[in-house]
Amino acid sequence: LEENKNNFDLGSVSDYFKRAEFPVVKGEECEAAARRLWSDIVKELSTLAGLESSVVLDPYIDIFNKVLTFFKALSKKADCLFLDELNREAGVLFDAKVVTVPELYYRLATRLRHFLIDEFQDTSSLQWQNLVGMIEEALATGGSLFYVGDKKQAIYRFRGGEAGLFDSVKERFKDYNLILGSLNQNRRSSSQIVSFTNEAFSRGNLKNLFLDLNASEEEAVLAVFEGCQQSFIKGREGGYVKVEYAGREDTKERLLPLVCELLKRFNPADIAILARENDDVELLTEWLVEKGLAVESEKTLNIRNNAAIKEIVSLLKFLDSPIDDLSFASFIMGDIFLNASGFKKDDVDDFIFGFREKSMQKRPIYLYREFRSKYPKAWDEFFEEFFRAVGFIPLYELTVSIFRRFDCFNSFPGEQGFLMRLLELIKEKEEDKNGLALFLEFFQEATGEELYVRASKTDAIKVLTIHKAKGLGFSVVILPFLDMKPKVGSIVSRFQDGRLYLTRLHKKYRNFCQGVEAIYREEYLKSFIDELNALYVALTRPREELYIFLPQGAKKPSFCSRLFSFSDKVEWGIITQGLGKSAKKKEPLDLELSPSSCEDWVKFLKDEFIDGRLLENRKNMLRGEAFHYILSCLGDLSSQAQGFVLEDAINKARHKFPHFAFQKADEGVLRRFLEDERFKPFFFTEGNNVFQEQEIIDSKGNARRVDRLIVGSREARVIDYKTSKEEHERDVEQMREYVSLVRSIFPDKGVKGFLIYLDTLELKAIL
Numbered sequence: 001l002e003e004n005k006n007n008f009d010l011g012s013v014s015d016y017f018k019r020a021e022f023p024v025v026k027g028e029e030c031e032a033a034a035r036r037l038w039s040d041i042v043k044e045l046s047t048l049a050g051l052e053s054s055v056v057l058d059p060y061i062d063i064f065n066k067v068l069t070f071f072k073a074l075s076k077k078a079d080c081l082f083l084d085e086l087n088r089e090a091g092v093l094f095d096a097k098v099v100t101v102p103e104l105y106y107r108l109a110t111r112l113r114h115f116l117i118d119e120f121q122d123t124s125s126l127q128w129q130n131l132v133g134m135i136e137e138a139l140a141t142g143g144s145l146f147y148v149g150d151k152k153q154a155i156y157r158f159r160g161g162e163a164g165l166f167d168s169v170k171e172r173f174k175d176y177n178l179i180l181g182s183l184n185q186n187r188r189s190s191s192q193i194v195s196f197t198n199e200a201f202s203r204g205n206l207k208n209l210f211l212d213l214n215a216s217e218e219e220a221v222l223a224v225f226e227g228c229q230q231s232f233i234k235g236r237e238g239g240y241v242k243v244e245y246a247g248r249e250d251t252k253e254r255l256l257p258l259v260c261e262l263l264k265r266f267n268p269a270d271i272a273i274l275a276r277e278n279d280d281v282e283l284l285t286e287w288l289v290e291k292g293l294a295v296e297s298e299k300t301l302n303i304r305n306n307a308a309i310k311e312i313v314s315l316l317k318f319l320d321s322p323i324d325d326l327s328f329a330s331f332i333m334g335d336i337f338l339n340a341s342g343f344k345k346d347d348v349d350d351f352i353f354g355f356r357e358k359s360m361q362k363r364p365i366y367l368y369r370e371f372r373s374k375y376p377k378a379w380d381e382f383f384e385e386f387f388r389a390v391g392f393i394p395l396y397e398l399t400v401s402i403f404r405r406f407d408c409f410n411s412f413p414g415e416q417g418f419l420m421r422l423l424e425l426i427k428e429k430e431e432d433k434n435g436l437a438l439f440l441e442f443f444q445e446a447t448g449e450e451l452y453v454r455a456s457k458t459d460a461i462k463v464l465t466i467h468k469a470k471g472l473g474f475s476v477v478i479l480p481f482l483d484m485k486p487k488v489g490s491i492v493s494r495f496q497d498g499r500l501y502l503t504r505l506h507k508k509y510r511n512f513c514q515g516v517e518a519i520y521r522e523e524y525l526k527s528f529i530d531e532l533n534a535l536y537v538a539l540t541r542p543r544e545e546l547y548i549f550l551p552q553g554a555k556k557p558s559f560c561s562r563l564f565s566f567s568d569k570v571e572w573g574i575i576t577q578g579l580g581k582s583a584k585k586k587e588p589l590d591l592e593l594s595p596s597s598c599e600d601w602v603k604f605l606k607d608e609f610i611d612g613r614l615l616e617n618r619k620n621m622l623r624g625e626a627f628h629y630i631l632s633c634l635g636d637l638s639s640q641a642q643g644f645v646l647e648d649a650i651n652k653a654r655h656k657f658p659h660f661a662f663q664k665a666d667e668g669v670l671r672r673f674l675e676d677e678r679f680k681p682f683f684f685t686e687g688n689n690v691f692q693e694q695e696i697i698d699s700k701g702n703a704r705r706v707d708r709l710i711v712g713s714r715e716a717r718v719i720d721y722k723t724s725k726e727e728h729e730r731d732v733e734q735m736r737e738y739v740s741l742v743r744s745i746f747p748d749k750g751v752k753g754f755l756i757y758l759d760t761l762e763l764k765a766i767l
Contacts, residue, residue: 010049011508017045018511042512049513057491057502064500088126101137113143120149120169122161128169139176151224152201152536155467157526163224186230186540188473190239192573193546194232197539199566201228201532208562209532217525224529228536240545241572243564245552251480255284256291258547259461262476265576266544268294270475272462274538280481284463294460301452304443308408308415309422311336313443315402318368319390320436322695322703325367332371340406341378380656382406388625395436396426417453425450466538477542480549484531484559488523535563544576623666624723626653627758628707630670631721632692637683642674669758678763679756682719688712696741706738716746718753725757735766 016023022038024030075082081089115135117123135145147169154163170178186194199205203222210218246254255273262271273288275281281297288295303309311334317327331337333348355370372379382405390398400423403409409416426439428450433439462474492503503519510517539546550560557565633649650670654662673679691709698704708719718738722731732755739753753766 010045010052010512013045013508013512015511017042045512046514049509049511050515053504053506053509053513053516054501056504061500061502101133113138113141115143115145115147117145117147118149120147121151121154121163121166122149122156123165125162125165128162128165139173145173152228152533153470155470155530155533155537157530182227184227184230185233187233188543189232189236189540190544190573191232191237192239192241193539193542194230194239196241196546196572197536198229200539200563201225201536202566205563205566206532208565209559213525213528214521217521217528220525221529221532225532225536238544238576239542239573240575241548242546243548243550243570245561246480246549247552248481250552251549252287254549255478255480256287258478259288259293260291262545263293266475267459268461269459271478272464272469272472272474272476272541273478273480274464274466274469274541275481276466276483276534278465281463281465284480288461288463295463296460297463303418303421303425303453304446304451306415306418307334308336308412309418310334312399312402312408312419312422313440315386316399316436317440319386319398320440322368322387323366323697328367328371336406336408336412337382339411341382343378390436394430395434395439396423396430398436399423399426421453466534469541470537473541473543475543476545476547477538478547478549479538481551482535482538482548482560483551484528484535484563486524486528486531486559488520488527492519492523531559535560624721626656626662627666627670627723628693628721629653629656631707634674634683635692636685636688636690637674638686646670646674669761673756673758673761676761682708682710682717682754682756685710685712696738696745698741704738704741706742709742711746711749715750715752716742718742718751720753720755722755722757723759725760725762731755732764732766739766 020039020042022030022035071082112134115131115138117131137143139145149166151163151166154161157163170180189197203225206222206225207218210221213221244254259271259273273284275284285295285297311331314327314330314334318324318331321327329352332343333345333352337343338345338348351371351374352367355365355367358365358370368383372383385405386398386402389401393401403419403423408419412419425443429439429442433442488505490505492505494501503516505516505520505523510520548560548564550564551558630646630649630653633652634645637645650662650667674683689711691711692707694706694709696704696706706718707721710717710719718735720731720735720738725731735753735755739751743749743751755764755766756762757764
């Protein structure tokens with residue numbers, strides 16, 4: 001101990017010291033001093049374990065508090081409230097110490113006398129505290145409180161749901177005209193399913209699960225399911241239940257034929273497959289899709305989970321913020337770019353890792369610039385047009401052009417529905433999310449069905465988690481991989497008096513400290529009840545038929561195998577023969593449609609309903625882009641043949657802009673421009689540094705592109721080309737912004753800006 005006093009580790013202490021009494025051979029005695037020493041060691045270890053478990057994570061709490069302080073300051077400055085804090089902040093308003101109930105009603109501009117709270121078992125303590133003051137006032141003045149719920153279906157504890165409120169509220173208001181009621185009739189399920197569930201959750205059968213619970217814990221579980229026996233309604237006789245064991249791979253071989261057989265008797269939408277985990281939902285969905293069956297699940301419907309959409313969004317994020325290296329890397333490593341460009345994934349991986357090493361040596365450096373420098377042809381073919389056009393054309397047309405450039409519909413026909421849904425979403429949101437940044441922000445935070453691919457028909461097998469199935473009913477329910485797995489996280493958190501507390505429940509702390517072990521047992525009991533509640537919810541979803549697949553191959557019987565061991569039977573009731581399938585109008589056969597043609601669609605959008613003035617504007621924009629490109633090819637002409645360099649630049653522009661027909665008049669404008677004495681200082685710079693199409697990043701990370709930047713020893717000149725003066729005032733403001741940015745980069749130099757209007761050969765200086 002003396003040698004290790006500075007790095008003592010509880011993990012190295014023998015489990016022998018868990019014993020309260022000094023261990024001796026049976027029939028032997030030990031000295032009182034030894035027993036006292038042992039007792040002292042056990043107490044010290046207990047104290048040490050308790051303290052260490054509660055403070056070992058304090059450094060992380062300190063970090064959390066600092067970040068929280070920053071976010072609170074940020075939210076206050078932005079005048080916004082984080083959604084997770086809504087209930088807590090509302091609690092300040094509802095706190096009786098801060099405001100009285102009459103004053104609260106005054107603030108709310110209304111008075112509430114009757115309260116009805118549904119799904120009360122999922123109400124959190126914080127939510128209840130925000131209401132209890134008004135409820136007490138209502139009850140005292142002749143009002144009412146009606147709350148309804150089912151403790152056996154409390155499966156949202158991870159969201160703060162507190163099923164214990166069910167009884168504590170009843171006790172709190174026992175002196176009022178308290179009326180208790182219970183609904184013991186199942187109006188959904190047929191008689192065989194009701195009887196099966198009653199037997200599984202009977203008091204005697206539940207005791208088969210109590211192998212690792214103590215007496216008080218057993219009573220706590222039984223109290224939740226007290227009175228859970230239900231009856232069925234008249235006319236719902238019959239039904240069918242089947243339980244069988246299957247390994248994970250065997251489940252697939254048994255599940256798919258079962259589903260195919262059920263489809264002969266039920267509509268696809270009447271069949272639901274429920275799983276515990278999202279990963280299982282994804283796996284089950286894959287099985288059904290491989291079989292060619294119509295399936296609906298979050299994994300299949302949410303466009304944000306679709307790989308192709310993730311790649312397109314990465315490209316849009318990069319175009320919105322070119323310094324976003326992660327988004328650019330995500331796109332060029334994805335299937336869309338690799339398929340269109342012909343790049344090999346290994347080559348892209350090597351490029352990314354090479355950039356990482358280079359970025360550690362030189363700063364600042366951005367990934368897209370390295371890519372543009374190393375692969376100029378690929379950049380020009382796949383990115384340059386979008387890079388220049390972003391912000392100038394609507395997001396809808398930009399996205400359509402991206403689909404066309406990367407041949408998304410032809411190369412990925414299976415993703416057509418997701419790609420079309422993204423376009424629909426952009427169109428739906430274009431009024432209030434009319435910019436790329438605004439749409440990306442919306443897309444990142446959006447939830448719900450607006451992200452789902454909407455098919456014209458929803459007659460598909462439903463695959464979802466048990467949590468998502470709560471409140472729903474189906475003719476047939478299949479429960480693969482069914483088991484309950486009570487588990488306790490290694491860390492327990494609580495928020496008290498405005499402070500976060502963390503306790504680590506490592507086994508080495510539980511071994512020596514009864515207090516930590518008590519916390520662990522409390523959390524385990526809650527998890528045990530959560531698992532049982534989830535099973536109860538699952539068994540009460542079907543109307544006609546229930547199929548259960550229990551895991552096979554474990555070394556000891558699973559919880560569910562013990563739960564359903566009340567009978568040797570594997571089947572209950574009789575299979576519905578042709579009665580489950582509802583009469584529906586025969587649907588037309590599905591037809592496979594060829595991929596959409598983006599090129600024709602873009603032409604329709606841009607040309608079919610466009611007037612002559614817009615066509616002329618588009619022509620002028622194309623002309624302006626071509627002029628900009630030509631001038632960007634001209635560096636310092638001091639030691640070059642002006643005519644040859646200009647001719648070469650024009651030829652390059654002809655290849656880059658095949659849809660723009662260069663006229664002699666256009667070439668004449670450019671030649672006169674270069675021969676004009678006023679403009680020669682911008683092209684004959686006598687050794688000054690010349691940057692064409694130079695990007696400058698402002699303090700917010702936004703990229704600004706300067707047409708021409710000339711940097712000398714004492715002066716920097718910013719030049720911007722314009723083909724017309726239609727937006728002169730905007731041009732002036734833009735140039736002033738450029739000058740300001742360049743001045744921040746070169747504070748010791750004089751900075752001047754120049755606007756050059758090519759059509760009229762006008763020059764305007766901006767100081």
